[in-house]
Amino acid sequence: YDDRDGKIWMDGKLVEWRDANVHILTHAMHYASSVFEGERCYSGKIFKSKEHSERLIRSGQLIDFEIPYTVEEIEAAKQAALDANGLTDAYVRPVAWRGSGEDMGVAAARNPVHLAVAVWEWGNYYGDAKNKGAKLDIAKWKRPSPETAPSQAKAAGLYMIATMSKHAAEAKGCSDAMMFDYRGYVAEATGANIFFVKDGEVHTPIADAFLNGITRQTVIQMLKEKGITVNERIIMPEELEGFEQCWLTGTAAEVTPVGTIGDYNFEVGALVKEIASDYEKLVRA
Ligand code: PMP
Numbered sequence: 001y002d003d004r005d006g007k008i009w010m011d012g013k014l015v016e017w018r019d020a021n022v023h024i025l026t027h028a029m030h031y032a033s034s035v036f037e038g039e040r041c042y043s044g045k046i047f048k049s050k051e052h053s054e055r056l057i058r059s060g061q062l063i064d065f066e067i068p069y070t071v072e073e074i075e076a077a078k079q080a081a082l083d084a085n086g087l088t089d090a091y092v093r094p095v096a097w098r099g100s101g102e103d104m105g106v107a108a109a110r111n112p113v114h115l116a117v118a119v120w121e122w123g124n125y126y127g128d129a130k131n132k133g134a135k136l137d138i139a140k141w142k143r144p145s146p147e148t149a150p151s152q153a154k155a156a157g158l159y160m161i162a163t164m165s166k167h168a169a170e171a172k173g174c175s176d177a178m179m180f181d182y183r184g185y186v187a188e189a190t191g192a193n194i195f196f197v198k199d200g201e202v203h204t205p206i207a208d209a210f211l212n213g214i215t216r217q218t219v220i221q222m223l224k225e226k227g228i229t230v231n232e233r234i235i236m237p238e239e240l241e242g243f244e245q246c247w248l249t250g251t252a253a254e255v256t257p258v259g260t261i262g263d264y265n266f267e268v269g270a271l272v273k274e275i276a277s278d279y280e281k282l283v284r285a
Contacts, residue, residue, distance in 0.1 A: 001120075007084035009077045009117040014084050020116065027108045028097035032157035035059035038191075038251045039092040040283070041082055041119070046092055047251075047283045048214050049075060053094075055154060055214070060096050062153035065113045067096045074115070081117040091122035091252065097156075125192075125252040126175050130276065133259025133268045134248065136189065137169035139177035143187040143209045151209050162190035176248070178261050181209040186235040192250030194258075195219070196243040197271050201229040203243070215249040215279075222278055228271075245269040247276070255279045 006017035028034035036059075039052045046052070053074040060067045069077070078092055094117045101111030126134045141161035143151070149158055161179075169177040169190075178194060181187040186205050188194050193216040196203045202223055207216065223230050246258035246266040255276035257268040 006120075007081065009081040009084070011114055011116070012077075014080060017118075020118070022097075022114070023100045025100040025104060026097065027099060027101070027103070027111050028156065030104075031098075031106060031108070032155070032160075033063060033065065033098035033108065034095060034156035035063060035097075035154055036093060036095040036156065037154060039078070039094075040122075040251050040254075041088065041090045041092055042283045044082075044088040046078060046082075048218070049078065051214050052092075052251075053078075056094055056096060059153040059155055060113070062150040063155050063157075064109075065096075065098055067113055067115055069115055074117075077115070077117045078119075081119045085119055087119055087121065089121070090119045093118045093120075122252065124256075125250070125254070126248075126256045129175060129256050129259070131268070133257040133266065134176060135174045136258055136261040137165075137172050137174040137177040138262045139165035139168070139179040139190070141165050141179060142184075143179050143181040145182045146209055148182070152211060154211060159190075166190045179210075180237065181205075183209075184237065185209075186237060186240070189248050189250075189253075192248035192253040192256070195247050195249065196235070196239075197245035197269065198243050201231060202271075203231045203233060203235060205235050206232050213250055215251055215254070218282070219249050219255065219275060219279065222275065222282070240264045245272045247272045254283075 003018050007014045008017055008020035010020050037052045037056045039046050053071045057067050096115045098108055099112045099114050103111055165177040176189045178189055179187045188210045193213045220230050248256045257272045258266055
């Protein structure tokens with residue numbers, strides 16, 4: 001993906017896609033001092049753009065750095081990247097990281113913080129799962145306690161176990177993995193939040209050990225506006241058997257129905273179809 005035409009916004013300038021490089025002694029490469037966003041632009045407008053820019057800044061602060069740009073400047077950078085690539089429907093990936101400097105140890109408070117924004121076309125995250133329901137594995141890695149890692153930061157370090165879990169899932173023919181948290185409660189997928197349906201009510205885990213996704217919050221709001229009860233609560237593994245429908249939410253995933261998690265099966269039922277279609281309309285509204 002690095003050797004192609006296009007432009008990437010990097011530290012205030014648009015650079016050629018293939019020249020958007022960093023030095024090997026970049027602190028982030030060694031110590032995961034990096035945070036990022038995942039956004040989608042629909043018909044020329046990034047959905048919840050400002051919320052994503054704000055979360056990016058907050059993620060940086062949570063891992064102890066200040067991104068040297070304001071929300072407004074980040075908004076302008078994202079638009080500049082879209083314009084430079086002539087895209088109106090795209091995935092938008094801002095990334096901020098601590099660079100190289102005098103300090104090559106763990107501490108690097110004097111090393112500069114950089115920001116880049118790349119944009120590209122990215123279709124359905126789970127392929128044809130939108131109709132059939134995604135097939136999920138159960139990850140062996142657990143989401144860490146908020147006392148072990150900054151759960152609410154969209155920080156690169158938190159994705160180490162996500163990548164390993166997703167690779168293990170793909171090796172078994174699944175498209176993703178559901179992860180438990182450090183207490184053994186149902187948490188989320190590797191890059192998306194999870195919802196369940198039973199007896200006309202929706203159940204979703206409390207976001208205290210994983211990212212409280214912007215899509216998750218949007219979908220909870222949509223459900224409440226429809227008068228559907230949403231139970232944010234502890235969900236135990238043994239409950240999986242009793243749920244009728246299941247779906248994932250995320251910027252990339254949008255609303256994706258889940259067909260199976262390990263040995264448990266779910267129907268791609270009326271509610272998940274309705275929410276997926278309402279979300280599609282909302283993002284383009
Ligand atoms: N959890 C994780 C681990 C994620 O990477 C994402 C994607 N950003 C989400 C949840 C969903 O977040 P959002 O709806 O804000 O994209």
